Amino acid sequence: MSDLSVLIVDDNEVDRYLLRRQLYETGLNLEVFEEVDGGAALTFLQNFDQNSADCPDTCPPTIIFLDINMPVLTGLEFLEKFAILHRREVFRSCIVMMFTSSEQIEDMHSIERFEFVKDYLVKGSISAADLRHRVERAISID
């Protein structure tokens, strides 16, 4: 049984692979889900919501790693939709960690208003030890 479940939302397969491997490197006991864009991630979460009645053991992912530049539903669009979902009991404990290569300040400003966004990771710039530290801190803040 895993301690934590996480969802990686990124259109780039290689980036998903890199994050997944880095998460394993941290040594944390994790269950990792992947989705290719904001829309798919939203559907995944909504399904979780519906299924939770049937299988009470599964819980929604604790951490969502979210890319910003994605087709269909961008990271920001996803956050806006997810903000509504987040008011529900099941998603209360969900937190989001942005995971993107854009270091643009505008992005930082536009995500500040979502209180469930706990951190901002820049792709390719953190070590496994760093990642573990940030994940632990994000969960404990929550």
Place this chain on the structure above:
Amino acid sequence: MPDRCTEIARGSIVKMNISKKLSIIVLLTIIEVSITIGAACEIAKGATFQQLNVLHLKFNAQFSRKLVDIQNGARINPQSLTNVVTDVRQQPLDCLTLVNFLDEFIMKQIGTHYALGLCQSDIDVANSALIAIDRYAEGSIGRSALLTELQTAAEEFNANSAEFEPPIAKTVAFILKTLIPLIIFISIFNIAFITYLSRTISASIRNAIGMLQHSNSERDLGDDVEENISGELAELLTVARQRIRSDILNRELSTELELEVEKRTESLQIVNAELAEFAYRASHDLKAPLSSAKGLARFVSQDIDAGDLDEAKLNAQKICIQMEALEKLVVDILSLARADLGTDQKEPVDFKILIRDIKGRLYGQTEDASFAVIEDIEVSTPLVAEKTRLAQIIENLVSNAIKYRDAKKEKPFVIISVSDDSDSYSLTVQDNGIGIPEARRSEVFEMFKRFHPDVGAGTGLGLAIVKKHVDYLCGKIDFESSEDGTTFAVQIPK
């Protein structure tokens, strides 16, 4: 034709400058005032003459009394006698100095000039009396001779005095009778003429105002002024018109300039925003494959350490793909930048050869025997343009048709057709692929927009490059898309 002449004369007065009219008014006033003053002086002079005559009579009486005393045996005092005679002589002298040319002229005309002769004879008599007194004092003549001399003098003086009165009175009366009506006449004339002039002045001003108020918009103000108004008013209106015109021109120019600046600023702002967006997206997309490759390379060495060579190989292949993507992105960005430049040589484009080359380059992707590339080229006059533009337009559209093919359809295809009519070339690329989602229609030609991220790799710059080229060639591009497929249509003017 006296009427016409007065009309002309009046016309010439009406047309006269306002300043000339005003100077005539001033001149008339000066003449009137000087005539009045002159008349007043003449009348005052007449009064002086009367006074002098009275004085003359008084001194005559003194002289007569002295003479009676001497005849009665009084002692002769030459000095006192000389004084009395000198006094008597003084008034006719004064009279003659007062008289001027004009007086003499008038007196001659009305026959009172002889009064001046009386004065002169008085002076002459007085002078000879004085000489007799002097000679008596010297002793050259005796008492009786002197007495006779003085006796005649006294008689002359009295006679002259009596005669002097009437002509002077007549002259004064004449002056009063003639000058006063003259003054009245001149004044009336002046008043009438000045009124008339001021009327013509205000009439021409009113005329100008009326003309400006009811000016016919089709007629030029300049012509109106030239025809109806003259003198300073015309000058004033012409200058004012020029001034107003240049003011309006200036204002028009400055508003035009402002508009132009606004327009430029706006387009600059748009370009700036586009550039910022581009830099953002480009840097993001350039950095992504680089950092991925870096991470993958690290895992490759970890995998080798762990002895998991299969995973290492997989990751190395992934690195390769990342590098290919990076290379394609850099090439696309370069094409995009060059699309704005237009540096290549223009030449007649042979679409058949162009498409053959493109097919060769895309061969790797169409190997699949079931994918058909069909061409239908019918061009009467060859298009003269930079070959690379046309090549990039067609290659991007065709590569999309291949990349976004629909696996569910039995026979995936792309039809490239090129034709021309009298004024344009038309190029269509039609496929039976998966189509473009209708909701994203407006974003199709934007940079970095991709709607099927799960289908193959791509930069999202292909259609942006196509659009840039089409814009450069002053053409149009549009598309139709559904689940049955997509058709891009390009029109390039001849």
